[in-house]
Structure formats: structure tokens, C-alpha cells
Amino acid sequence: MEAEEKSTTYQKATFRDRMATIDTEGKRVWVFPQMPKGKFYNYRRLVAYSLLLFFYLAPHIQFNGEPLIFLNFIERKFFLFGSTFYPQDFHLLVLSFITLLVFVMLFTVVYGRIFCGWLCPQTVFMEFLYRPIEYLIDGDRRKQRILAEQEMNFEKAIKRIAKHSLFLITSFWTIITFWSYIKGFHEVQLIMDGWPGKSFSSLLGVMAFTGAHYFIFSSFREQVCSMVCPYGRLQGVMLDANSIVVAYDYIRGEPRGRGKNDDKGDCIDCKKCVEVCPTGIDIRNGTQLECINCTACIDSCNSVMYAVNKPEGLIRYASERSISEPGKKLLNTRAIAYSIVLILLIGGATVSFINRGDIETTIIRTQGTMFQEYGADALSNLYNLQMINKTNETVTLELKLLSHEGEIKILGDELNVEVGEVAKRNLLIILNNDLIESSNTHITIGVFTDGKLIEEISSTFVGPNSLDN
Secondary structure: OHHHHHHHHHHHHOOOOOOOOEOOOOOEOOOOOOOOOOHHHHHHHHHHHHHHHHHHHHHHOEEOOEEOEEEEOOOOEEEEOOEEEOHHHHHHHHHHHHHHHHHHHHHHHHHOOHHHHHOOHHHHHHHHHHHHHHHHHHOOHHHHHHHHHOOOOHHHHHHHHHHHHHHHHHHHHHHHHHHHHHHOHHHHHHHHHOOOOOOHHHHHHHHHHHHHHHHHHHHHOOHHHHHHOHHHHHHHHHOOOOOOEEEEOHHHHOOOOOOOOOOOOOOOOOOHHHHOOOOOOOHHHOOOOOOOOOOHHHHHHHHHHHHOOOOOOOEEEEOHHHHHOOOOOOOOHHHHHHHHHHHHHHHHHHHHHHOOOOEEEEEEEOOOOOOEEOOOOEEEEEEEEEEEEOOOOOEEOEEEEOOOOEEEEEEOOOOEEOOOOEEEEEEEEEEEHHHOOOOEEEEEEEEEEOOEEEEEEEEEEEOOHHHHO
8 A cells, every 4th residue: 555655646746748858948958968887788888889880891791792781772682691582572571571560569568668778770879879979079978068058169169070070970981881781882982983073963962861860960869769769659558567668666766865764765866867868867757758778777776776785776677567566577477478479470580581492483384275185195284484593693493393204395495594583484294194193183393403402393284174084
């Protein structure tokens, strides 16, 4: 009962009707977050710099003669980790999109906005690329605030020029990297060599995207998460009392205050959690739209709890129910069930990509045709053949009957299929009369390359109706 009253009081006292970065007059409140320090920040830094390293190096790494990731939308050809994907693989794209959509929904319901704090490009670029540049040049939170408030002088001008020059260089190289994923870095180099006289339109395009990227990370910043990103808005309808989020334990922390009085909670109201927040919120006000679950407040609060000799975890990964009902398990049956579904989704999508064949073959009996006599003791059927070469080299294919003794005749050129080519042929399948068991005989055709069986295709061979009697 006491916990319930405490929860009600807490919720009433912390009601908010405006964003943390907008003041009562509707003006922007600039955020000067303190650089986090702690266990979670070190983990996030390891993840972030691994992602950044991969992002900037992937277009330059060659695998099977092609870039590690190459998204050629113009020619509709895509290279991913040594595999080539064509428009014929559109079903895999649809499957991946559906998997991602369901994954995001279920993952958010169970684990909140972990993606935002750990993997989102906005957070990774802002907190581990642009923000460190700002700390390096402008100093920590206190120095940044002083610098922002003081009149323009030589020191401030030099720091502003240095910081924003580095921001622009970083933005430019980031856009060039994005472009390299689409055109290939070698092609991008050739285009850049002609600047500004040749390919002036591409120069304008790069400048425009560089300017947009620079604006987002130098000025717009956390407003992207609060005002633009739809995922932050969806959070409100996806989260419930069982969702695991970065949360403040108000049962343990309230009432706030310093001292050793028994009527005080563990929160000493130092506001360190507010100082490190990159979106400017007070996590003690509960789950909020702006919170990206970055864990900076967890590290900051844990360091304070350690200093005042109190248990860590006043701010931690928790659900509302696990806080309001002490002893309640953090991972309930639903969370475990959803997690299993998430694993199955990822596993299913992975298996689909792994089992994707390099050669895709379709053999369909030509519509509107019947069997034809072929010599004195054999019949033939006409088929349409389509083959797609998804490898990075020309392949020579051969077709053989696996289920029956018979002959396959290709009408036209040999099956030399170029890279990415969709080869279409007509073919005859010939069977002796004594091998035809009914009006629809099931047959199996093998597709071979260099003497190796790579695919088996089932079809039917049409014979006289009299064979059914």
C-alpha cells in the first residue's frame, strides 16, 4: 500500500506538459551534456566504434572481386558479403522487411529503445564522433556553457572555426562514404577528379547532402530523436508496464535529499543524471518521449551511489512493474516468449539467405502444347527454360534427366549464362514410350555445372490418356 501511494505521489509530482529542450516561451534550450564515464559507456563505445569502423571501411574491402557492400540501385544489382542479389531476389527483400518490422515491434515491447541508445546511426554519429570533437575543442560541459555565453573574441572564434571545420570535413567524408556504397569508391574517385569542371551536378549534390548532414549534427542534434524520428513516437504505444527500459527506482529513491535522515530516499538530488543526458531530460520524471535508453544516467548515478556508500542500481534497466512491485521478475513469461520469437525470426531470415542458390532455374511445360511423336518409339514435350546467374562469373550449365532414361535437347545456343544474365531457352524432353507410365509422368531434371549437381527441378511429362487405363 505504501509503495502504491508513493508511486501515485511520484507520478503527480513529475507530470510534464512540454519537451525538455523547449522553454516556457517555446524557445530552444541548448543541451550541454557532460561526457559519460562508466561500464555501460565503455560497452557502448566499443559497439559504436566497431560500427563506425565497419561503415567507413566496408566500401574499400574487396570480397570475391567486389566491395563488401555495394548497393547499385541504378543497375539493380547488390553485393552483400560476397553474394550478388538481383531483382529476382525481391522476395528476400520483402521477407527481410517484414522480419525487421515485426522484430522492431516485439523488441520494443520487451526491451524498450535499446536500439536508439546503442545502434541508431543518429546516436552513434552524434555521441561517438561529433560530440568527442566538441569535447576535444570546447572542453567539458561547464566550459562549453561558458564559451557559449561569452562574447565573441579571438579564443572563441578560433575554437568555433576549428570545431565546425572538423564537423564539415567529417560530414563530407561521411557523404562520400554513403555515395561509395552506391557507386563504388573507384567510380566516386573518378568523378571527384573531374570537379569542379566536370560532373558539376554531382558536386552540388554532395555539397547539399554534406550541408544537411552537418546541420543535423552541429545544430539540430537531439531534436531529431524528439521531433522527427517516428520510432520515438511509436514508443508511447508499444511500451507497457512490463517493458524493460532505463528507469529510476522511485520507491527506493524518494523522497530526495541529502543527509542521513531515515525519512530520505537514496536519491541525494545531485542532478548528475540530468547533466549527462544527451536529450536534456530528468530520468527521475519517468519514461519520456526524449529518452533514448543510452544508459549515461545509469553510469553517472552508479558512480554517485558508490561515492555515498549506497547500493548501485537506483537508475537501471527495469520495468515499471518490477519497480512498483518489489520482487517481481524482470523477465516474465511474455518477455521470454517474445525473445524466442525474435530468435526464430532472425534464424528464419538467415536460413533463407544462406539457402539462396547462386543459379535459379525454372522449367515449365509450354502452355497449350501436347506431346509429339519423336521417331517410332518415343514422345517429346516442349518446355520453357529460364535461368538466372547470381554469381560473379560466367557459368556453363548442363541439364540431365535424373528420374528416367531420356534425352534433353536445348533449342538454341548453349547454356553459357553471363554474370547477372537471365537466360531463356526452349527445350525438348524426349522419353521412350515404355518409360511413360501415365498421361502425367513425374520427372526430375538435374542442373549441372562443371559436372557438379547444383539443383534438382521437378516437372511433369504429358503422354496419351490411354496409358491411364
